[in-house]
Amino acid sequence: MGIALMSIGMILTTTSPGLGQKVPDEIVTAEQTQALAALVGSIVNGIFKEAKCLFFWTDMATTGRAMAGLYALKLISPLFSLTTILIVVLEGFFLVPFAWQKADLGPKVTPHMEKAKKAAEAAWLAIPRASHVKKE
Secondary structure, three states, X not given: OHHHHHHHHHHHHHHOOOHHHXXXXXXXXXXXXXXXXXXXXXXXXXXHHHHHHHHOOOOXXXXXXXXXXXXXXXXXXXXXXXXXXXXXXXXXHHHHHHHHHHOOOHHHHHHHHHHHHHHHHHHHHOOOOHHHOOOO
């Protein structure tokens, strides 16, 4: 691959002799690297914070959901290999939009999705809140 790139460079240099001097020496500026480092640092710290909450059980609900998910994954894992799941997901990325378009599912599915969304909103609003309690 390196030899192929060097060959392309030789052809470009031969056809346009001044092209090499026009290409900048720096691709990424210092400000961009600092922003990227800050982003990576915040992602790493966020993951560490969540892992710490799971490990030390500081958030019982999150730890319980993680344990249930891992147990379900343990039960399902003998049935499907990671390669099979990856292939199915990648095929889904291409086949679902294609089937959606070919079968013209938009007008058929959208009303059901709107009905489910309204039902979910009604259920969310039905949850008692502290603001619903009358102060005496």
